[in-house]
Amino acid sequence: MAAPPNKGYKRSWKNLLINKRYQLRFTLFMVGLSALLMAGLGIWVMKEANDATSVAKSSIAGDACPKVPVITDTVNDDNSVPLKLDDGAAEPSGDAPVKMQHSAVDPKDVAHHNANDDVIAVQNAWCLDASCQPEQAAPLEIKMSTSARCNAYVKKKLTDPEAVAALRKALVPVVKCDGGDSFTVADAGAAAEPEREHHVKVQLDESSMTMMPAPAAAHVIPADYGERITAHWACVYRNEGKIADLETGRLRILWVLVITGLALVLGLAIYGIKMTHRVAGPLFKVSLYLAKMKDGRYDKVWNLRKGDQLVEFYEHFKAAHAGVVALERGDIEQMTALIAAAKEAGAGETEAVKDLEALVARKEKALE
């Protein structure tokens, strides 16, 4: 019957840890040292990377982008157009910005001028026969030698329509006598012209009004507004992109370090166990042979597997094994010769010869 083909021995993962103390010690030292170096130097790398990233970010932040152009409401005096209603100026087209010109007349002067005529009229009507200083829209105070005389003078004047009209035009509400009575201008008209109908007399005098340009209509948009806006935001987004790239680079370094460290530790652990197994394996094999020799069995010693270490050491062991086998064979040889001589001398059945034969049998069995 043909024997089944001998399958070649294959290393098994579960058998890799033969000598745990030796293998783990060397593997863990290697792994621990690598992990320590990776962690220590990795922290240093990250510190420098953080510093470099911060500096680069500051550098980017320091690169000023073009500013957004400001739409100003300041109108150039030379180009502005005053809106005078009575000038009959052509109306501006709807699309083009309105250009207005300022009035050359100060509004204060206009008002002052308009008020002066009324005051002068009051002066002429009331202050020629009495002492007074009329003012626009203020009570008129009359000064005379006596209050009674003043009262009589005012009563008489209030009957004069021209004098009352001058007061009304100058918006003088009350006429007062110094030390005497006060007379309301509104009552004077009724007293002076009881027979006349009440009609409102409106007189439109020539006047001018300056209209200031409305702020909304005065915005001036620079010609390169679009380009400058584009340049500004392009710069902002470019800088933000650079900062994001820097942060990505920093994180990439971190992840590369972590992944490399983990892969290194894992790879070294596997490699370390396999490497030490090439030492522990021969030791294990020798230990098996030592156990057999201890029990008095001197089997044939087989070679190591390919790739094993301690080849020289194993050769020493094989030589030792061969030496012990040679000793045993020497004993067997000497005892066999002695037994043969004893049998020739007729002492083959003695107890000593039987002991020697038993000893030879045991030794021969040990060498099988």
Next chain:
Amino acid sequence: MSNDKEVPAATVVQDGKLGGDTPKTAAAAPRQPYKRKLSNFMLDKKLQLRYVMLVTVLSAMISGSLGYLIYHQRHQASASIDSDLAALTQSDASFSDVKNEVAEDNAHDDRMLVYKMAGVGIGLVLILSAYLVIMTHKVAGPLFKVSMYFDRMAEGRIGSVYGLRKGDMLQDFFGNFKEMHESVRTRMQADVISMESAADALRTKLANSPALEAMDKHLAQRKKQLL
């Protein structure tokens, strides 16, 4: 044929060290305690150098790679500072001294960093190599010792075996070897006694027999070998 000249003298083992053969004279001077020597640390160059080189080269590669990364990051930061400073001082020539001073400081710092890392790396490699040689010696030492015992066994000498030094590794393996050695020795001593008693019992009937003389010589040699 006499085997007397081939038989080495008894082995003297002291302090766990195989002392080799010594003349059997009563006046022999006491041996000095064994001391480890630096030259003896590399007992198994192949085994030890393999591990030492692996760990050392690996550490050097890790340190070198990460060291380069550190230098690169530092140099990048320095270059950025220099360029920013150059841009800031471009309009004012009076700041050029400050700019140059800062640039020189940065370059100096970068150089010093390289020197420091190179120094630390070399120191690490040296210390690590020394430590690993010592560490592997604790494996190579027992193997060397067992190899010497194996050599003696190969020569037919089954003498006494002494323990390993404190701190040595492979104590279990050495224990197995020692048990085997003691077992073989004890068994051979018993065999010698058995053979000697059998030879003595047959001596009257085998007087002047060459086989008996050969057995006597064999036993004498074996006794020496088992000392």
